[in-house]
Amino acid sequence: MTQIHNLGYPRIGGDRELKKAIEQYWKGHLSEAQLQEVGRAIRLENWKTQIDAGIERLPVGDFAWYDPMLQLAQSFNVIPKRHRSHQQASPLAQLFELARGASHCCANQAAMEMTKWFDTNYHYLVPEFEADQPFSLGDSPLLAQIDEAKALGKPLKAVLTGPLTFLYLGRNDSDNILHRLDELLDVYAQLLNAVADKGVEWVQIDEPILALELPLEWQQAFSHVYTRLATLPIKVLLTSYFGAITVDWPTIASWPVAGLHLDLVRAPEQLEQALRYWPSDKVLSLGVIDGRNIWRSDLKATINALETAQQNWQQQLWLAPSCSLVHVPVSTEREQLLDEELLSWLSFAKQKLSELVCVAHYLDGKADERDSHWLAQSQQVVATRQQSLRITDHGVRDRVMQLTEDDFHRATAYVERAKLQREALNLPRWPTTTIGSFPQTADIRQHRAAFKAGRITPAEYDDFIAAQIDDVIARQEALGLDVLVHGEPERNDMVEYFAPLLQGVAQTQFGWVQSYGTRCVKPPVIFGDVSRPKPMTVRWSAYAQSKSAKPVKGMLTGPQTILNWSFVRSDLPRADVADQIALALRDEVSDLERAGINVIQIDEPALREGLPLQRHQWSAYLERAVRAFRLSASAVKDSTQIHTHMCYSEFNDIIASIAKMDADVITIETSRSAMKLLDAFEAFDYPNEIGPGVYDIHSPVVPDATWIEKLLRLAAEKIPAERLWVNPDCGLKTRDWPETEASIKVMVDVARKLRQQGNH
Template sequence: MSVSHTLGFPRIGNKRQLKFAVEAYWQGKITQQQLLEEGQQVRASNWQTQQQAGLDYIPVGDFAWYDHVLNHSLMFGAIPERFGDASATDIDTLFRMARGQAPSGQPAAACEMTKWFNTNYHYIVPELKKNQTFKLDSTLLLAEVKEALALGLKTKPVLLGPLTWLWLGKIKGEDFDKLSLLDDLVPLYASVLSQLSDLGIEWVQIDEPILSLDLPPSWQQAFEGTYNKLQAHPIKTLLTTYYGPLGDNLGLAVNLPVDGLHVDLVEGKEEITPLLDRLPRYKVLSAGVVNGRNIWRADLTRLTDTLATVRERLEDRLWVSSSCSLLHSPVDLDSESDINHQTRSWLAFAKQKCTEIAVLTRNINGTATAADKAALTDSDLAVASKAASSLIHKPAVQGRVSALTESMTYRATPFKTRKPLQKEKLDLPLYPTTTIGSFPQTADIRRTRRQFKKGEISLQSYETAMEKEIQTVLQHQEALGLDVLVHGEPERNDMVEYFGEQLDGFLFTGFGWVQSYGSRCVKPPIILGDIERPAPMTVKWSQFAQQQTSKPVKGMLTGPVTILRWSFPREDIDQSQSCLQLALALRDEVVDLESAGIDIIQIDEPAIREGLPLRKKDWATYLDWAVKSFRVSAGGVKDSTQIHTHMCYSDFNEIIEYIAAMDADVISIEASRSDMELLNAFEQFHYPNDIGPGVYDIHSPNVPESSSITTLMQKAAEHLPPEQLWVNPDCGLKTRSWPEVDAALKNMVAAAKTLRSCS
């Protein structure tokens, strides 16, 4: 019989229980024991959901208090010295590494955080040093496995593979070859496999998603030696890859000494024939056919036919699964009571995807029930109704994209011509200070928005409350002495959802939360059809804010690429078309903001780097339409209007020419966690426009000293002339408290004044 399983399940809980418990622990509202008990309940619920869906194997070890990469760093004792004893693999050490602070232990600079492959999930980057020593502590993993076994579950523990963990790590201090650490790391994996085997585990899942990347020959060669060493144990290993096709790593992957290979047949569906031709006869193939990264219902009839053909070749060596972990999917569609029946029939969240996998498996095994056959019928009806729906296609929107001209994709003149005009108009000092956009979202703000959405307060009461908050935020900034202000975005629930709610072509959920990092969850909108802007979205709030002060107030928008990347996209058209539709809608907003007297407009694009295809041969195609979309959104304004953009947690070295081609007058980036190392790319490229390297980490509650900010900016000035530099935090301040924000910004402004006095 074929086997059903997933690579992982959302860890946040169906009502974000884990998020709230973790944050309560950080705030001292619950004890560590209460936190541990909540985590245990979330895990048990997740396992039960998958078991009830009919899956044969339940993944264990996919749970994390903050991030699964960080879990492995702790398990191997890869704890930087600033966090204390490397053997202290407790939960507070984990939190200090992730956010710089925990209920116990001394605060320290948090580890770097960056995007997980081409997703909006973030991981804590392992820090590696020459002659790194490792020490295994698998207590947490083994405890979770024992929990699952005690519940009578057929478990499949999950490990992040040794080569992927090393690849994701960053060298600190003296340079060296990371692969030199492999010989010391592999025995730890071997020990974990032995420990799991002693518990009676039959299969272990080892994730090696770097097999979907362009790997240097030395890394390709390292795979064979590593897995030769690990095969000596009686436990069976399922090697998993995802997020893309194997490409030139296909031959390597199929011949590795493992018992099974999982492949992403959503992103790499064209590889099924060569996989079947080259897979050894003893090896299991796990087919990832249900999309783990999107929310659309699977076409069960089509997939059943595909899998039946594969099963003819493999017989019982075929497993059925999601393309990747369901970490990127909301938990349960059953929570959505406000989506109409027809549209709801087009969707599947993590719980429903588990059922789809089980139904597909029983169908190809010949054990389908009446309910399984009904599920195929329902799937056929959903596919047909979606294809015929008038909600999807709008000829006027498609026509506007077709009518785009070359002149609409550029500013009228180059930056060197625009800069003096903007300088004269704005009259800003050297090292101008600003923030990225959002300010603390207090419980009162969230309550007011919630009451308005439920109809419990009037529009007038809601707007009065938001205007009062905007005035408060502006007063804070003026008192602190910031040069360019923001209105604080109290009216916005999320930087993508807010815009999607005002654009035609989007669908929204009430509980479609997914984890972005740590306790930070987002609720991505769903791009249902063609996109257009029926009315201005931000002009009223920006205009009100500008009327309250003589200082410039930035208009704040989320860019087209980020709205696309942080939404669940359509699958019936190329994503470039949705992006250009968004760009035109935002272009209208930008022009309206300028007409309303807003002289600085920020179009945030934090997601542009994460959208890169995994293979470099595909980069240019993506970057061409991504950069074009940004320029379309910004291209309708006068030379004297200053366009800003913001990007965070990205490595810009390999795409710096495209960043420059976006032609934003000012770009702000995350640079504090990397100690300004990210500026190397801008210096070497001779980046021509202005840049604000983030001077402190807003994801940590630690308040930076003015001296540390001054030092960071002095490092920045070693890379770029002071005339190009702005001073700002590395991201928005939405998740921070007012005392933290006031203290940090006070020190930031003081640092800017020090820098000016020294220039």
């Protein structure tokens, strides 16, 4: 019979219990023993949920305190040299210092670099491979978690990131990190032998780099790795997701693994190749339920598509979601913001397990009443979504069709605009600013919750927001920043905030997804054509500008970021949805300008993460993404300065496209990489202005003035100083006020020092 398994489950808890507990631990309000107990409770709840749904082989090892890649690095003693000098109280304390940075003995230990996990909105911590640090097996949480799960009496499957993905996604000081592969395999072998000793039969080894266009030497390394691991007393399920495997299929079929998992949601064409090449006596796991989006599956179509596969593999066919369910919310059961029809269209992690079980049971001819219910609901949803009047807005579609080439360009080239902007804004050299948000204090969160619950009136809430903006403007004036922001106290999230203000977009109540560490977001649900009924940000931006003679930035989130950080409708091309969002933002930009806002920031931190995993598809995506940004920004006067911001982006391979965005100023995250990201701007003659982030806002450590000055001098070696801005890496909403003010003061003081030196 078809075996039902799962690749991973959301680890944050149904009510973000993990986030809350870790943050209480950081504040000293929770002991490590108490935090460990919260983790055990979440893992047990997750396993029981999967058992109740009908999952037959439980994943163990998908839980991580901050990030699985970080946890694996720590388990293999991949600890950066700067963190080795201090003896932490426990492995967990060390893990959090690696993730967040630390300050010991009057010296700062910078946090490990963080970047996006393939084309998702999840961030992973980048392993740092140093030649003088050998791999060795330390304390692995996987082994303890296996002991916990064994008590449930179900077959287990260990979950582990593969050695090639681990090496490929890391940072190293060697020309060829593959020369350390055998050393790493020794450590994997030790760990997997320990797993096998605990009676675990299968290990799911995730190698998502198989969906990338890998160099030949990396492709060839797979045979070596899995031939070596095949000698161990444990069966390997080689797991790929997020796209089609790029290695040729005869080669894949020769690899000595016990099973192979394919993502049929992102790459359904792989099934035909598997039918042709994959041995029928080996396990084939098919990812048939979408682990990346939240729409109910067409279960009847899925069942029909799998009938041939079942005939071919019979007892060796496994079914799973396409990837780990960590990328979707936990459950729809508590949702109350969504109307009944829209909610019926959605499926979160818990519901996806039931969809998966339904498919397997129908294939095996053992469907019960619950399965019949899920199939009937699926068929009803397919029909109602196709017929629903809320999907299509002909006014929006007509407006997109009527766009001309002029709508995608500023009226004048940057060189001429820059002169007008300097006259209008009267900024000094090395102008200072921040990225947009300021601390979201407990007071702000409490007032927002009280307003939503109706415990305070709209007028009372507005008075509170106005007072917060007054305070933020006054603090920035006192610190000496040159271009101010209003601090965004009215915004819960840079994307979610816009959901209820746009037609065709819905907001969930409990649809939390982990972005990194304890940072969770609620992606909006784009279900229909998008438009802007009325201004969304003008009121508070104009109010803030009225409080200062200095320019105050209007803050917007760009079309590609709203798209990539939302759950997007599946019945319209994503590029078309981006154009609709861009038109809505274009109207907002024009209204901001009319309200006297002369600096407008349209953030696109998610531009690069939307890149297809295979390069031959990049150009089409980048062309549409860049055009959507320009559509949103191009209606303003030459004297209005357009900024954009990008997070965690490797710019070298897309720098030409970034230049085509034609933003007057781009701010980017560079502090964790010590300005290495600016190499792209040195090799490419970037024409506009750049603000390289000079301190890491994800760390509570106040930056050292010497460090900031060093970074800015490095930046000035690559970018002319007259085109450089000084700013933090990202928004400051997650920080506290004391560290925020202390950090900005250091940053402003360094900028003033550089100005003085430049005048001599």
